[in-house]
Amino acid sequence: AYDVLIVGGGPAGAAAAVYAARKGIRTGIVAERFGGQVLDTMAIENFISVQETEGPKFAVALEQHVKAYDVDIMNLQKAQALVPGKGMTEVRLADGGVLKGKTVILATGARWREINVPGEREYRNSGVAYCPHCDGPLFKGKRVAVIGGGNSGVEAAIDLAGLVAHVTLIEFGDELRADAVLQRKLRSLSNVTIIMSAQTTEIHGDGKKVNGLSYKDRNSGETLKVELEGVFVQIGLVPNTEWLKDTLALSRHGEVEIDARGQTSLPGVFAAGDCTTVPYKQIVISAGDGAKAALSAFDHLIRTSVS
Numbered sequence: 001a002y003d004v005l006i007v008g009g010g011p012a013g014a015a016a017a018v019y020a021a022r023k024g025i026r027t028g029i030v031a032e033r034f035g036g037q038v039l040d041t042m043a044i045e046n047f048i049s050v051q052e053t054e055g056p057k058f059a060v061a062l063e064q065h066v067k068a069y070d071v072d073i074m075n076l077q078k079a080q081a082l083v084p085g086k087g088m089t090e091v092r093l094a095d096g097g098v099l100k101g102k103t104v105i106l107a108t109g110a111r112w113r114e115i116n117v118p119g120e121r122e123y124r125n126s127g128v129a130y131c132p133h134c135d136g137p138l139f140k141g142k143r144v145a146v147i148g149g150g151n152s153g154v155e156a157a158i159d160l161a162g163l164v165a166h167v168t169l170i171e172f173g174d175e176l177r178a179d180a181v182l183q184r185k186l187r188s189l190s191n192v193t194i195i196m197s198a199q200t201t202e203i204h205g206d207g208k209k210v211n212g213l214s215y216k217d218r219n220s221g222e223t224l225k226v227e228l229e230g231v232f233v234q235i236g237l238v239p240n241t242e243w244l245k246d247t248l249a250l251s252r253h254g255e256v257e258i259d260a261r262g263q264t265s266l267p268g269v270f271a272a273g274d275c276t277t278v279p280y281k282q283i284v285i286s287a288g289d290g291a292k293a294a295l296s297a298f299d300h301l302i303r304t305s306v307s
Protein backbone atom coordinates (compact mmCIF):
# COMPACT_ATOMS: atom_id res chain seq x y z
CA ALA A 1 0.00 0.00 0.00
CA TYR A 2 1.04 3.59 -0.55
CA ASP A 3 1.46 6.08 2.25
CA VAL A 4 0.05 8.67 -0.12
CA LEU A 5 -1.95 7.70 -3.18
CA ILE A 6 -2.77 10.61 -5.48
CA VAL A 7 -5.57 10.47 -8.06
CA GLY A 8 -5.04 13.00 -10.86
CA GLY A 9 -1.91 14.16 -12.68
CA GLY A 10 -2.52 17.86 -13.29
CA PRO A 11 -0.76 20.71 -11.45
CA ALA A 12 -2.49 19.79 -8.15
CA GLY A 13 -1.62 16.07 -8.30
CA ALA A 14 1.94 16.72 -9.51
CA ALA A 15 2.63 19.21 -6.72
CA ALA A 16 1.18 16.79 -4.16
CA ALA A 17 3.46 14.02 -5.51
CA VAL A 18 6.60 16.14 -5.25
CA TYR A 19 5.75 17.27 -1.72
CA ALA A 20 4.87 13.75 -0.55
CA ALA A 21 7.95 12.13 -2.12
CA ARG A 22 10.21 14.70 -0.49
CA LYS A 23 9.02 13.41 2.89
CA GLY A 24 10.49 10.02 1.97
CA ILE A 25 7.13 8.26 2.11
CA ARG A 26 5.76 5.76 -0.39
CA THR A 27 3.97 7.81 -3.04
CA GLY A 28 1.90 6.77 -6.04
CA ILE A 29 0.06 8.87 -8.60
CA VAL A 30 -2.61 7.55 -10.92
CA ALA A 31 -3.88 9.71 -13.77
CA GLU A 32 -6.18 9.29 -16.72
CA ARG A 33 -4.05 11.81 -18.63
CA PHE A 34 -0.89 13.09 -16.95
CA GLY A 35 -0.70 16.87 -17.36
CA GLY A 36 -4.42 17.54 -17.09
CA GLN A 37 -6.02 20.66 -18.51
CA VAL A 38 -2.72 22.36 -19.26
CA LEU A 39 -2.37 19.90 -22.16
CA ASP A 40 -5.24 21.78 -23.82
CA THR A 41 -3.78 25.21 -23.15
CA MET A 42 -1.56 27.30 -25.37
CA ALA A 43 0.03 30.33 -23.74
CA ILE A 44 0.43 30.34 -19.96
CA GLU A 45 1.54 33.75 -18.73
CA ASN A 46 0.44 33.75 -15.10
CA PHE A 47 2.38 31.00 -13.38
CA ILE A 48 4.53 33.13 -11.13
CA SER A 49 8.26 33.13 -12.01
CA VAL A 50 7.55 31.68 -15.47
CA GLN A 51 6.86 34.71 -17.59
CA GLU A 52 5.61 32.75 -20.56
CA THR A 53 5.29 29.09 -21.48
CA GLU A 54 3.04 26.77 -23.46
CA GLY A 55 0.63 24.22 -22.00
CA PRO A 56 2.17 21.05 -23.44
CA LYS A 57 5.65 22.25 -22.41
CA PHE A 58 4.38 22.95 -18.91
CA ALA A 59 2.83 19.45 -18.76
CA VAL A 60 6.17 17.84 -19.70
CA ALA A 61 7.89 19.89 -16.99
CA LEU A 62 5.32 18.72 -14.43
CA GLU A 63 5.98 15.10 -15.30
CA GLN A 64 9.77 15.54 -15.28
CA HIS A 65 9.63 17.17 -11.87
CA VAL A 66 7.63 14.24 -10.48
CA LYS A 67 9.94 11.71 -12.18
CA ALA A 68 12.94 13.26 -10.43
CA TYR A 69 11.60 11.59 -7.26
CA ASP A 70 10.77 8.08 -6.24
CA VAL A 71 7.11 8.16 -7.25
CA ASP A 72 5.11 5.39 -8.95
CA ILE A 73 3.41 7.04 -11.93
CA MET A 74 0.44 5.12 -13.30
CA ASN A 75 -0.66 7.04 -16.38
CA LEU A 76 -3.70 6.32 -18.58
CA GLN A 77 -5.60 4.76 -15.71
CA LYS A 78 -9.05 5.89 -14.71
CA ALA A 79 -10.25 5.68 -11.11
CA GLN A 80 -13.88 4.70 -10.84
CA ALA A 81 -14.54 4.14 -7.14
CA LEU A 82 -13.20 5.23 -3.77
CA VAL A 83 -13.75 2.72 -0.99
CA PRO A 84 -13.00 3.91 2.56
CA GLY A 85 -11.75 1.39 5.10
CA LYS A 86 -10.12 1.30 8.51
CA GLY A 87 -6.81 3.15 8.16
CA MET A 88 -6.70 2.30 4.45
CA THR A 89 -8.61 3.67 1.46
CA GLU A 90 -9.02 1.76 -1.79
CA VAL A 91 -9.08 3.28 -5.24
CA ARG A 92 -10.65 0.97 -7.81
CA LEU A 93 -9.59 1.44 -11.41
CA ALA A 94 -11.65 1.03 -14.57
CA ASP A 95 -9.35 -1.79 -15.72
CA GLY A 96 -10.20 -3.80 -12.59
CA GLY A 97 -7.05 -2.95 -10.67
CA VAL A 98 -7.20 -1.93 -7.02
CA LEU A 99 -4.76 0.49 -5.36
CA LYS A 100 -4.52 1.17 -1.65
CA GLY A 101 -3.40 4.22 0.28
CA LYS A 102 -3.06 5.02 3.96
CA THR A 103 -3.96 8.48 2.74
CA VAL A 104 -5.48 9.49 -0.59
CA ILE A 105 -5.33 12.87 -2.34
CA LEU A 106 -8.06 13.56 -4.88
CA ALA A 107 -6.91 15.91 -7.64
CA THR A 108 -9.10 14.99 -10.60
CA GLY A 109 -9.65 18.55 -11.82
CA ALA A 110 -12.53 19.82 -13.89
CA ARG A 111 -13.61 20.45 -17.47
CA TRP A 112 -15.29 23.45 -19.09
CA ARG A 113 -18.78 22.82 -20.38
CA GLU A 114 -18.82 23.33 -24.14
CA ILE A 115 -21.62 24.88 -26.21
CA ASN A 116 -21.16 22.27 -28.94
CA VAL A 117 -21.60 24.44 -32.00
CA PRO A 118 -19.60 24.40 -35.24
CA GLY A 119 -16.38 26.36 -34.86
CA GLU A 120 -15.98 25.88 -31.10
CA ARG A 121 -13.49 23.00 -31.29
CA GLU A 122 -11.79 24.25 -34.47
CA TYR A 123 -10.98 27.64 -32.98
CA ARG A 124 -10.21 26.59 -29.42
CA ASN A 125 -7.10 28.61 -28.44
CA SER A 126 -7.46 30.60 -31.68
CA GLY A 127 -10.18 32.89 -30.47
CA VAL A 128 -12.37 30.51 -28.47
CA ALA A 129 -11.45 30.70 -24.79
CA TYR A 130 -12.85 29.55 -21.47
CA CYS A 131 -10.83 31.40 -18.84
CA PRO A 132 -10.91 35.22 -18.66
CA HIS A 133 -8.12 35.34 -16.05
CA CYS A 134 -5.92 33.32 -18.39
CA ASP A 135 -6.74 34.61 -21.85
CA GLY A 136 -8.35 38.02 -21.29
CA PRO A 137 -5.12 40.00 -21.94
CA LEU A 138 -4.72 38.28 -25.35
CA PHE A 139 -7.79 40.21 -26.54
CA LYS A 140 -6.68 43.67 -25.47
CA GLY A 141 -8.39 46.29 -27.64
CA LYS A 142 -10.39 43.65 -29.57
CA ARG A 143 -14.08 42.72 -29.69
CA VAL A 144 -15.27 39.65 -27.79
CA ALA A 145 -18.45 37.85 -26.84
CA VAL A 146 -19.14 36.11 -23.56
CA ILE A 147 -21.61 33.26 -23.79
CA GLY A 148 -23.57 32.74 -20.58
CA GLY A 149 -25.39 35.14 -18.28
CA GLY A 150 -24.84 33.42 -14.94
CA ASN A 151 -22.42 34.73 -12.32
CA SER A 152 -19.31 33.50 -14.13
CA GLY A 153 -20.43 34.92 -17.49
CA VAL A 154 -21.34 38.32 -16.09
CA GLU A 155 -18.15 38.47 -13.98
CA ALA A 156 -16.15 37.59 -17.11
CA ALA A 157 -17.93 40.30 -19.12
CA ILE A 158 -17.20 42.96 -16.45
CA ASP A 159 -13.58 41.81 -16.20
CA LEU A 160 -13.10 41.79 -20.00
CA ALA A 161 -14.82 45.16 -20.49
CA GLY A 162 -11.84 46.74 -18.74
CA LEU A 163 -9.41 45.15 -21.21
CA VAL A 164 -11.06 44.79 -24.59
CA ALA A 165 -12.74 47.26 -26.95
CA HIS A 166 -16.23 45.79 -26.74
CA VAL A 167 -18.05 42.90 -25.08
CA THR A 168 -21.27 41.29 -26.28
CA LEU A 169 -22.86 39.18 -23.58
CA ILE A 170 -25.06 36.43 -24.99
CA GLU A 171 -27.66 34.74 -22.79
CA PHE A 172 -29.87 31.87 -23.91
CA GLY A 173 -32.74 32.59 -21.50
CA ASP A 174 -34.91 35.69 -21.36
CA GLU A 175 -33.10 37.09 -18.34
CA LEU A 176 -29.63 37.09 -16.80
CA ARG A 177 -29.15 34.68 -13.91
CA ALA A 178 -26.26 36.51 -12.24
CA ASP A 179 -26.56 38.27 -8.86
CA ALA A 180 -28.33 41.65 -9.05
CA VAL A 181 -25.21 43.57 -7.97
CA LEU A 182 -23.23 42.08 -10.88
CA GLN A 183 -26.03 42.82 -13.33
CA ARG A 184 -26.11 46.46 -12.17
CA LYS A 185 -22.36 46.77 -12.63
CA LEU A 186 -22.56 45.17 -16.08
CA ARG A 187 -25.35 47.51 -17.23
CA SER A 188 -23.34 50.55 -16.11
CA LEU A 189 -20.52 49.78 -18.57
CA SER A 190 -20.59 51.69 -21.83
CA ASN A 191 -18.74 49.12 -23.95
CA VAL A 192 -21.01 46.15 -23.20
CA THR A 193 -24.04 45.00 -25.20
CA ILE A 194 -26.35 42.43 -23.64
CA ILE A 195 -28.34 40.13 -25.90
CA MET A 196 -30.97 37.91 -24.31
CA SER A 197 -33.01 34.98 -25.70
CA ALA A 198 -30.12 34.24 -28.02
CA GLN A 199 -28.98 30.77 -28.97
CA THR A 200 -25.44 30.69 -30.29
CA THR A 201 -25.45 28.61 -33.46
CA GLU A 202 -21.94 28.94 -34.88
CA ILE A 203 -18.52 30.46 -34.29
CA HIS A 204 -17.01 31.68 -37.55
CA GLY A 205 -13.40 32.08 -38.55
CA ASP A 206 -11.08 32.58 -41.49
CA GLY A 207 -9.52 29.13 -41.11
CA LYS A 208 -6.93 30.47 -38.67
CA LYS A 209 -8.79 32.52 -36.13
CA VAL A 210 -12.24 33.61 -35.02
CA ASN A 211 -13.94 36.49 -36.85
CA GLY A 212 -17.58 36.22 -35.87
CA LEU A 213 -20.44 34.49 -34.14
CA SER A 214 -24.00 33.69 -35.24
CA TYR A 215 -26.97 33.39 -32.95
CA LYS A 216 -30.65 32.73 -33.35
CA ASP A 217 -33.01 35.25 -31.78
CA ARG A 218 -35.29 32.81 -29.94
CA ASN A 219 -38.25 35.19 -30.15
CA SER A 220 -38.17 36.05 -33.84
CA GLY A 221 -36.35 32.95 -35.10
CA GLU A 222 -34.04 35.23 -37.07
CA THR A 223 -30.32 34.41 -37.29
CA LEU A 224 -27.98 37.32 -36.68
CA LYS A 225 -24.22 37.69 -36.87
CA VAL A 226 -21.77 39.63 -34.69
CA GLU A 227 -18.26 40.45 -35.92
CA LEU A 228 -15.62 39.89 -33.27
CA GLU A 229 -12.21 38.41 -32.55
CA GLY A 230 -12.88 36.32 -29.45
CA VAL A 231 -15.52 34.18 -27.76
CA PHE A 232 -15.44 33.28 -24.06
CA VAL A 233 -17.65 30.31 -23.24
CA GLN A 234 -18.90 30.65 -19.66
CA ILE A 235 -21.61 28.07 -19.20
CA GLY A 236 -20.05 26.15 -16.36
CA LEU A 237 -17.03 24.29 -15.07
CA VAL A 238 -17.79 20.67 -14.26
CA PRO A 239 -15.65 18.93 -11.62
CA ASN A 240 -14.48 15.40 -12.47
CA THR A 241 -16.09 13.94 -9.37
CA GLU A 242 -18.95 11.83 -10.74
CA TRP A 243 -17.08 8.74 -9.47
CA LEU A 244 -17.09 10.10 -5.89
CA LYS A 245 -20.82 10.69 -5.57
CA ASP A 246 -22.24 9.01 -2.44
CA THR A 247 -18.72 8.44 -1.00
CA LEU A 248 -17.85 11.85 0.41
CA ALA A 249 -19.33 15.31 0.79
CA LEU A 250 -19.67 17.25 -2.47
CA SER A 251 -21.06 20.76 -2.93
CA ARG A 252 -24.23 21.22 -4.99
CA HIS A 253 -21.94 21.90 -7.97
CA GLY A 254 -20.25 18.54 -7.44
CA GLU A 255 -17.02 19.96 -5.98
CA VAL A 256 -15.27 18.01 -3.21
CA GLU A 257 -15.80 19.91 0.03
CA ILE A 258 -12.53 20.60 1.83
CA ASP A 259 -11.36 22.63 4.78
CA ALA A 260 -8.36 24.98 4.90
CA ARG A 261 -5.98 21.98 5.10
CA GLY A 262 -7.49 20.14 2.14
CA GLN A 263 -9.24 17.60 4.41
CA THR A 264 -12.42 16.07 2.92
CA SER A 265 -15.33 14.61 4.88
CA LEU A 266 -13.49 11.24 4.98
CA PRO A 267 -10.58 10.85 7.44
CA GLY A 268 -7.29 10.33 5.61
CA VAL A 269 -8.72 11.55 2.31
CA PHE A 270 -7.62 14.97 1.10
CA ALA A 271 -8.33 16.91 -2.08
CA ALA A 272 -6.81 19.76 -4.06
CA GLY A 273 -7.28 21.84 -7.18
CA ASP A 274 -10.14 22.37 -9.59
CA CYS A 275 -12.14 19.38 -8.28
CA THR A 276 -12.62 21.09 -4.91
CA THR A 277 -14.66 23.93 -3.43
CA VAL A 278 -11.62 26.25 -3.47
CA PRO A 279 -12.53 29.37 -5.48
CA TYR A 280 -10.64 30.53 -8.60
CA LYS A 281 -9.53 27.61 -10.72
CA GLN A 282 -5.97 28.38 -11.75
CA ILE A 283 -2.69 26.50 -12.16
CA VAL A 284 -0.84 28.35 -9.42
CA ILE A 285 -3.75 27.86 -7.02
CA SER A 286 -4.10 24.15 -7.81
CA ALA A 287 -0.37 23.57 -7.41
CA GLY A 288 -0.34 25.41 -4.07
CA ASP A 289 -3.30 23.41 -2.83
CA GLY A 290 -1.70 20.14 -4.00
CA ALA A 291 1.34 20.96 -1.86
CA LYS A 292 -0.95 21.77 1.05
CA ALA A 293 -2.88 18.50 0.72
CA ALA A 294 0.37 16.50 0.70
CA LEU A 295 1.60 18.21 3.87
CA SER A 296 -1.78 17.54 5.50
CA ALA A 297 -1.60 13.88 4.44
CA PHE A 298 1.89 13.63 5.95
CA ASP A 299 0.64 15.22 9.15
CA HIS A 300 -2.21 12.71 9.24
CA LEU A 301 0.26 9.82 8.81
CA ILE A 302 2.54 10.86 11.66
CA ARG A 303 -0.44 11.24 13.95
CA THR A 304 -2.10 7.93 13.11
CA SER A 305 0.75 5.45 12.55
CA VAL A 306 2.13 3.96 15.76
CA SER A 307 5.11 2.02 14.42
Ligand code: FAD
Residues within 6 Å of the ligand: 007, 008, 009, 010, 011, 012, 013, 030, 031, 032, 033, 034, 035, 036, 037, 038, 040, 041, 042, 043, 044, 045, 046, 047, 077, 078, 079, 080, 107, 108, 109, 110, 111, 112, 130, 131, 134, 135, 240, 243, 272, 273, 274, 275, 281, 282, 283, 284, 286
Ligand atom coordinates in the same frame (compact mmCIF):
# COMPACT_ATOMS: atom_id res chain seq x y z
P1 FAD B 1 -6.54 19.21 -14.00
O1 FAD B 1 -5.51 19.99 -14.69
O2 FAD B 1 -7.92 19.18 -14.57
O3 FAD B 1 -5.98 17.72 -13.87
C1 FAD B 1 -6.81 16.68 -13.45
C2 FAD B 1 -6.09 15.36 -13.57
O4 FAD B 1 -6.92 14.32 -13.06
C3 FAD B 1 -5.75 14.95 -14.98
O5 FAD B 1 -4.52 14.25 -14.98
C4 FAD B 1 -6.89 14.00 -15.35
O6 FAD B 1 -6.58 13.10 -16.38
C5 FAD B 1 -7.06 13.30 -14.03
N1 FAD B 1 -8.34 12.63 -13.81
C6 FAD B 1 -9.60 13.13 -13.91
N2 FAD B 1 -10.51 12.19 -13.58
C7 FAD B 1 -9.81 11.07 -13.26
C8 FAD B 1 -10.16 9.76 -12.84
N3 FAD B 1 -11.45 9.39 -12.64
N4 FAD B 1 -9.16 8.86 -12.61
C9 FAD B 1 -7.86 9.20 -12.79
N5 FAD B 1 -7.46 10.42 -13.17
C10 FAD B 1 -8.42 11.35 -13.41
N6 FAD B 1 -4.87 28.33 -15.59
C11 FAD B 1 -3.91 29.27 -15.39
O7 FAD B 1 -3.49 29.48 -14.25
N7 FAD B 1 -3.38 29.95 -16.45
C12 FAD B 1 -3.77 29.74 -17.73
O8 FAD B 1 -3.29 30.40 -18.66
C13 FAD B 1 -4.79 28.76 -17.96
N8 FAD B 1 -5.27 28.54 -19.22
C14 FAD B 1 -6.20 27.56 -19.41
C15 FAD B 1 -6.63 27.30 -20.72
C16 FAD B 1 -7.52 26.28 -20.98
C17 FAD B 1 -7.94 26.00 -22.40
C18 FAD B 1 -8.02 25.51 -19.88
C19 FAD B 1 -8.98 24.36 -20.14
C20 FAD B 1 -7.65 25.78 -18.58
C21 FAD B 1 -6.72 26.82 -18.33
N9 FAD B 1 -6.31 27.13 -17.03
C22 FAD B 1 -5.32 28.07 -16.84
C23 FAD B 1 -6.86 26.44 -15.85
C24 FAD B 1 -5.87 25.37 -15.35
O9 FAD B 1 -5.51 24.56 -16.44
C25 FAD B 1 -6.50 24.56 -14.22
O10 FAD B 1 -6.88 25.43 -13.17
C26 FAD B 1 -5.52 23.53 -13.67
O11 FAD B 1 -5.04 22.67 -14.69
C27 FAD B 1 -6.19 22.69 -12.59
O12 FAD B 1 -5.30 21.73 -12.13
P2 FAD B 1 -5.80 20.40 -11.42
O13 FAD B 1 -4.58 19.60 -11.17
O14 FAD B 1 -6.69 20.74 -10.30
O15 FAD B 1 -6.75 19.67 -12.49
